[in-house]
Amino acid sequence: MTRPIRQRLEVPVAGGDGERYSLRMGPQHPATHGVLRVDLELDGETIVECTPQVGYLHRGFEKLAETKTYAQGLILTDRLDYIAAMANNVGYCVAVERLLDIPVPMRAKYIRTIVAEMSRLCSHLLWLATHALDIGAMTVFLYCFREREVLLDLFEELCGARLTFSYPRIGGVRQDVTGSFIDELQRFIDIFPSRIAEYETLIDTNRIWLKRTVGIGKITGEEALDLGLTGACLRGSGVDYDIRKHQPYDAYDQVEFAVPLGSEGDVYARYRCRIEEMHQSIRIIQQCIDQLPPGPIVDPDAPDLVMPIKAQTTIQAGRSEYGTGLIRLLRDENIYITGDVYVATEVPKGELGFYFISDGNNRPYRMHIRSPSFIHIGALSQIARGELIADLIANIGSLDVVLGESDR
Amino acid sequence: MNILLMLVWIIILFCVVMLHVAYATYFERKIIGRMQVRMGPMRVGWYGLLQPIADGIKSFFKEDIVPDRADKPVFLMAPIICLVAMMASLAVLPFAKGWVLADIDIGLLFIFAMSGLASYGIVLAGWSSNSKYSFLGGLRSMAQVISYEVAMGLSLVGVMLMAGSLNLTEIVEAQGDSFLGMYLMPQCIGFFVFFVSMLAETNRVPFDLPEAETELVSGYSTEYSGMRYAMFFMAEYIGMMVMASIGTVCFLGGWNGPFPVPFFPPLWFVLKVYMFMFIFIWIRATLPRYRYDQLMGLGWKLLIPVALGNIVLTAFMKAIIG
Amino acid sequence: MEPMEIAERLRSEFPEEVLQSYTHQGQTAVLVRPERIVAMLRWLRDTDDLRMNHLRSLCGVDNSRRKDPGLTRFEVVYNLYSIPHRHEIRLRAEVGAEDPVIDSVVELWSAADWMERETFDLMGIEFANHPDLRRVLLPDDWQGHPLRKEYPLKGEVEWAGMTELLEKVKELDQYGFQPDGNEQTSSGPSKEDK
Numbered sequence: 001m002t003r004p005i006r007q008r009l010e011v012p013v014a015g016g017d018g019e020r021y022s023l024r025m026g027p028q029h030p031a032t033h034g035v036l037r038v039d040l041e042l043d044g045e046t047i048v049e050c051t052p053q054v055g056y057l058h059r060g061f062e063k064l065a066e067t068k069t070y071a072q073g074l075i076l077t078d079r080l081d082y083i084a085a086m087a088n089n090v091g092y093c094v095a096v097e098r099l100l101d102i103p104v105p106m107r108a109k110y111i112r113t114i115v116a117e118m119s120r121l122c123s124h125l126l127w128l129a130t131h132a133l134d135i136g137a138m139t140v141f142l143y144c145f146r147e148r149e150v151l152l153d154l155f156e157e158l159c160g161a162r163l164t165f166s167y168p169r170i171g172g173v174r175q176d177v178t179g180s181f182i183d184e185l186q187r188f189i190d191i192f193p194s195r196i197a198e199y200e201t202l203i204d205t206n207r208i209w210l211k212r213t214v215g216i217g218k219i220t221g222e223e224a225l226d227l228g229l230t231g232a233c234l235r236g237s238g239v240d241y242d243i244r245k246h247q248p249y250d251a252y253d254q255v256e257f258a259v260p261l262g263s264e265g266d267v268y269a270r271y272r273c274r275i276e277e278m279h280q281s282i283r284i285i286q287q288c289i290d291q292l293p294p295g296p297i298v299d300p301d302a303p304d305l306v307m308p309i310k311a312q313t314t315i316q317a318g319r320s321e322y323g324t325g326l327i328r329l330l331r332d333e334n335i336y337i338t339g340d341v342y343v344a345t346e347v348p349k350g351e352l353g354f355y356f357i358s359d360g361n362n363r364p365y366r367m368h369i370r371s372p373s374f375i376h377i378g379a380l381s382q383i384a385r386g387e388l389i390a391d392l393i394a395n396i397g398s399l400d401v402v403l404g405e406s407d408r
Numbered sequence: 409m410n411i412l413l414m415l416v417w418i419i420i421l422f423c424v425v426m427l428h429v430a431y432a433t434y435f436e437r438k439i440i441g442r443m444q445v446r447m448g449p450m451r452v453g454w455y456g457l458l459q460p461i462a463d464g465i466k467s468f469f470k471e472d473i474v475p476d477r478a479d480k481p482v483f484l485m486a487p488i489i490c491l492v493a494m495m496a497s498l499a500v501l502p503f504a505k506g507w508v509l510a511d512i513d514i515g516l517l518f519i520f521a522m523s524g525l526a527s528y529g530i531v532l533a534g535w536s537s538n539s540k541y542s543f544l545g546g547l548r549s550m551a552q553v554i555s556y557e558v559a560m561g562l563s564l565v566g567v568m569l570m571a572g573s574l575n576l577t578e579i580v581e582a583q584g585d586s587f588l589g590m591y592l593m594p595q596c597i598g599f600f601v602f603f604v605s606m607l608a609e610t611n612r613v614p615f616d617l618p619e620a621e622t623e624l625v626s627g628y629s630t631e632y633s634g635m636r637y638a639m640f641f642m643a644e645y646i647g648m649m650v651m652a653s654i655g656t657v658c659f660l661g662g663w664n665g666p667f668p669v670p671f672f673p674p675l676w677f678v679l680k681v682y683m684f685m686f687i688f689i690w691i692r693a694t695l696p697r698y699r700y701d702q703l704m705g706l707g708w709k710l711l712i713p714v715a716l717g718n719i720v721l722t723a724f725m726k727a728i729i730g
Numbered sequence: 731m732e733p734m735e736i737a738e739r740l741r742s743e744f745p746e747e748v749l750q751s752y753t754h755q756g757q758t759a760v761l762v763r764p765e766r767i768v769a770m771l772r773w774l775r776d777t778d779d780l781r782m783n784h785l786r787s788l789c790g791v792d793n794s795r796r797k798d799p800g801l802t803r804f805e806v807v808y809n810l811y812s813i814p815h816r817h818e819i820r821l822r823a824e825v826g827a828e829d830p831v832i833d834s835v836v837e838l839w840s841a842a843d844w845m846e847r848e849t850f851d852l853m854g855i856e857f858a859n860h861p862d863l864r865r866v867l868l869p870d871d872w873q874g875h876p877l878r879k880e881y882p883l884k885g886e887v888e889w890a891g892m893t894e895l896l897e898k899v900k901e902l903d904q905y906g907f908q909p910d911g912n913e914q915t916s917s918g919p920s921k922e923d924k
Contacts, residue, residue, distance in 0.1 A: 021540070054867065139443060142445060142446060206695065225784060225813070227841055228841020228842075247816075338798070342757065342786065342809045353786055353787050355789060366792075390623055390699045393623050
């Protein structure tokens, strides 16, 4: 297998008289999307060496999760990719359900698919906004936030939170959707395609944008696999890998959607992929709304250890649809199956994987999070080398990293 | 007595321009706000009308931070150089017939000289801050100003050829008998080159590389604060106004309009300048930023050859017609 | 291909290395010896009908408090996936307690670079032949490896970097560094020292 990108590391970067200096970009820098630090070795404005440094946001989630019950661990996932917290919640729940073999009612699956796609829209909108701002297109930023606001309002109506939702639960979701939520969502997805067209008029036909993105940060499909890229970064290079198609979870096998693929593997191809993904998300949400089946939203036997004592009493008084399984599991500590499982979900940033080991306790023995942002940042040094500072900014933007997820 | 009168005129001009600068920021924020589906300043005064005043007072009373390892005298001087150079160009601008402080024969050259001097301020600011981001900003600015100064100078040679003068008043008057009383039509190539270099010269989007906030965190002005930062800001806006005035004078027929205005002759001039300002803002709301090497390529490979071609063409036409 | 079938193929290819394989929730894991891990992964990646070309995750596990008997102190878990053939398998390589070390797989996947650094950082497993084995998430002068089971949940001593910072604050206080309004709001460390 040939790996040109790896060889790029050995080839000296051309240009300048070889007098180098170092520049520390971040952790406080407007274009590093949080607290990423990139140590640059520069020759003029050409990057000779690029060393990303992470860890400023490390909160030890993997260690913390070992001390929390499965249901309590859910709230940690809100703080991973805080831009698309709902997608992380869904990923976590899917993984625990697989580990403990908990069934999920169909209605809950559809609702989770809807909210996961909504959070994909949220994340892509924020990505587009900041990516465009990094390249200097300021108006797109505010246009995107206009639509993102509608989505956040919808989330607020659904579960009361705008940032850290903890709405999906192991074995279902927290509450049922209301009619007004569905109506509002329908109204949003009706107008949203025209809004995407609006962004495209500002960006796609713009010569300067094309000059800044086409041919920048090129990655071939083979290189992308080698670097471990997933999500739109991998699909932009033409590799057809979408976990929603490959290993469907929730209701993704019930809906029709296409996986947009790029071919060039540059910043522009990744941009096109994400724009197309937004269209596909709308398709998925529309189908889910149309097909949303009636029924319970939590399986009667699902354990939900996050419920406080007060909630238990209301359940015992018969005022909730949560079943007896919940209370049974609250009393008993060691009923779980032993074993390990790795479950990946397609979050907006790429493949978010949870590797769980259970040894029969009600807390995970080990939880490992495979976070796409972490691996994407690791790939940055190989992608950015030999390009200009301005291209590094475009590359960081197009890899779409979130430091909360990277540092865990 | 004459000197005293001159001083009074200078002070009046200074005050009027400062007020315009203050409200140009308001103008920009309001317009860009409307373009970006938001309101712009709304809180200070009626529709935020007192916002520029509040900003001025705020920056005046802010702490003036000088970095520890900065080259202190140069660091303190740089914004003043910038502002003074920009202010000096105002002296030769004819706002209406006879409304000019110094009607010198080399007005256009004087303005070039002054805008060249202003870039010294930026380069020195970047150098003396002793910060790499500022330094890169200063370097970018130097390269940018040098290359676009050439293009801009060449683009105006056509106007000089047609008017036969470097005196700004005479240039305006010479335009009287061309189409619409403007050089816009006969010099459309020159105007195109001038317009693009004008954006670059004033460090505006899409050529705002010296202060690209997402790359260089503000470039040369990263380490400045308070009033000194405000000076850079004022210099930039005065620069925009001066460039817009040059465009008005050289291509749009200066103070001439469809009909003369009694009592306030500069009305057409002011309107034309604000039209330029509006276009500045419109472009800022629309375009992303060029990359450093692309900017250089555009300047040297496209604008300068086009401007040279324009000179040849103009000289040729003049030889045939005149 | 069925996951169990892959495990069987692996066993016949590397009979000495494969210790045990099992399936849980439809996912097959293979317990292997660490010595020839690179060869095994290379075989899994390059064999035509397996093509495990996507390294999904790589992490370390501390087995010291696990109830299953007969496990070594540490293990490194590789989750592999084949994008063309859509099948997956998990390799669990056993690593001993003293001087935990295993060969690096960076030569197979560049992505393993940061994954191994993370495992080294948090679990303290060394990777031989890794090009740049440094801490990644924690500061370079951090003591210990937090994901090990004996690592305390609540620290007894302050991290050296923090102590340095407090020293610096104390030093600055000597020069009368007292920002306005600090009295009411701050719970500054200098106060505690008095």
